[in-house]
Amino acid sequence: MSDRTYDCDLVVAGTGMAGMAAALFAARRGLSVVQAGSTGEIVFASGLFDVLGVHPMAEGRRLASPWEGMARLAADEPKHPYGVIAPSRMKDALAEFTGWLEAHGLPYRNGGDSNVRVLSPMGTVKTSWAVPSTMWAGVEALAEKKPCLLVDFEGLREYSARQIADTVGGAWPGLRTVRVEFPGTPMRPLLTGIMGQALELRVTREQLAEVIRPHLGDCACVGLPAILGIFHPGTVLAEMEAMLGVPVFEIPTLPASVPGLRLKNVFEGHIGTEGVDLMLQRKVLDVHRQDGALHVSIGQGSVERVVRARGMILATGRFLGHGLFAERDRIRETVLDLPVHQPAGRSQWHSLDLFDPAGHPVSRAGVVTDSSFRPVDEEGRVLHEDVRCVGTLLAHQDWMRQKCGVGLAVGSSAVAVDAFVAQFSAG
Numbered sequence: 001m002s003d004r005t006y007d008c009d010l011v012v013a014g015t016g017m018a019g020m021a022a023a024l025f026a027a028r029r030g031l032s033v034v035q036a037g038s039t040g041e042i043v044f045a046s047g048l049f050d051v052l053g054v055h056p057m058a059e060g061r062r063l064a065s066p067w068e069g070m071a072r073l074a075a076d077e078p079k080h081p082y083g084v085i086a087p088s089r090m091k092d093a094l095a096e097f098t099g100w101l102e103a104h105g106l107p108y109r110n111g112g113d114s115n116v117r118v119l120s121p122m123g124t125v126k127t128s129w130a131v132p133s134t135m136w137a138g139v140e141a142l143a144e145k146k147p148c149l150l151v152d153f154e155g156l157r158e159y160s161a162r163q164i165a166d167t168v169g170g171a172w173p174g175l176r177t178v179r180v181e182f183p184g185t186p187m188r189p190l191l192t193g194i195m196g197q198a199l200e201l202r203v204t205r206e207q208l209a210e211v212i213r214p215h216l217g218d219c220a221c222v223g224l225p226a227i228l229g230i231f232h233p234g235t236v237l238a239e240m241e242a243m244l245g246v247p248v249f250e251i252p253t254l255p256a257s258v259p260g261l262r263l264k265n266v267f268e269g270h271i272g273t274e275g276v277d278l279m280l281q282r283k284v285l286d287v288h289r290q291d292g293a294l295h296v297s298i299g300q301g302s303v304e305r306v307v308r309a310r311g312m313i314l315a316t317g318r319f320l321g322h323g324l325f326a327e328r329d330r331i332r333e334t335v336l337d338l339p340v341h342q343p344a345g346r347s348q349w350h351s352l353d354l355f356d357p358a359g360h361p362v363s364r365a366g367v368v369t370d371s372s373f374r375p376v377d378e379e380g381r382v383l384h385e386d387v388r389c390v391g392t393l394l395a396h397q398d399w400m401r402q403k404c405g406v407g408l409a410v411g412s413s414a415v416a417v418d419a420f421v422a423q424f425s426a427g
């Protein structure tokens with residue numbers, strides 16, 4: 001164990017979308033930040049940035065505007081974390097977050113006041129708010145039902161243009177499909193990550209355009225699975241469009257996805273340039289309080305560093321991220337053993353109907369917090385003045401069904417960081 005103790009303003013536990021947003025916002029506001037976690041989970045993300053797509057959830061009603069939806073949600077479900085995130089703060093936070101991604105080669109486009117509709121890899125239509133720019137022509141094509149060619153590839157098992165077209169059916173009459181050989185690699189089965197890497201090479205792009213060109217016919221755009229490069233998607237997209245002479249767009253694929261990989265690369269590659277001291281593949285192993293400060297032990301199995309911090313943000317996620325752990329008789333928060341809002345008994349964790357539109361009670365389990373995301377006990381008393389919880393770890397939300405994953409991550413992180421900045425400057 002190291003005997004060195006480092007000092008910083010804030011430890012961020014977690015390197016998913018919420019942890020990255022929190023570390024970014026804090027560093028840009030002049031706080032010194034040590035961040036620990038594994039970015040593995042980000043590659044599971046589709047790349048879409050949902051703010052709020054569905055409300056009321058039990059009715060499965062898709063929202064035309066996430067901002068009007070936020071106001072209604074806060075009124076209908078006052079305990080939802082969105083109850084303490086003003087839509088204006090959410091907008092600013094998302095603009096800052098996506099602006100930073102764009103500055104590092106990952107531009108996003110959004111629907112402004114409205115949600116947008118995006119084709120899913122199953123051919124269903126998903127409601128989201130912002131999409132990677134490489135998907136934008138697909139949003140327009142779907143909205144206008146443009147004549148469109150969907151392309152898939154021999155040996156790519158996880159994605160079928162035919163399945164998408166069959167599911168969309170008569171709702172988009174100008175949709176055609178074709179299956180071609182992917183030129184960049186002899187590997188079978190094909191994986192989207194390998195295809196994305198192959199398309200970083202101009203020669204592969206030229207070969208792919210040649211393979212697709214004979215099938216264009218009268219189509220006004222071409223849809224591909226999300227494979228248009230890992231590091232330079234803007235360049236790959238622009239060249240494919242120039243060579244094919246029509247707009248080209250990506251359709252999200254199943255996890256792990258190329259858009260998720262791009263996010264992971266940008267975060268891992270650039271968060272350090274903001275001054276964040278990133279300890280990747282490391283965890284917060286222990287936290288104790290000494291002389292009024294948090295002493296946070298970080299390492300991989302054994303303690304490698306002890307950080308003395310003025311505050312900590314827990315962005316440790318739910319079950320997949322390991323922020324919550326389900327024991328036989330209770331759900332536990334894994335870092336500080338904070339109280340977790342959860343159904344009374346295990347038998348009540350799930351509804352008998354797997355596809356119950358009202359969701360499952362366990363999906364709303366999480367840490368209950370006050371208006372600046374400090375954890376509270378059952379009586380609402382703040383448990384730790386210097387700890388805030390953000391992202392999917394929070395209670396009283398069902399981000400998957402409400403379609404609010406990234407909005408929750410970015411909005412709660414912004415509010416938590418604002419509160420720390422105010423707290424630290426007040427001394």
Ligand SMILES: Cc1cc2nc3c(=O)[nH]c(=O)nc-3n(C[C@H](O)[C@H](O)[C@H](O)COP(=O)(O)OP(=O)(O)OC[C@H]3O[C@@H](n4cnc5c(N)ncnc54)[C@H](O)[C@@H]3O)c2cc1C
Binds near residue numbers: 316
């Ligand atoms: C399959 C999938 C598809 C998705 N699709 C969408 C979508 O279409 N639109 C959308 O808006 N959102 C989507 N999301 C959600 C989104 O990507 C993020 O998961 C969510 O917005 C925020 O997650 P999070 O950061 O709170 O938690 P997570 O992503 O789970 O991250 C938790 C982090 O905490 C770390 N951690 C845990 N314990 C410790 C510890 N003790 N010390 C340090 N670190 C620790 C983990 O290593 C991890 O880095 C999707 C997620 C998944 C999994």
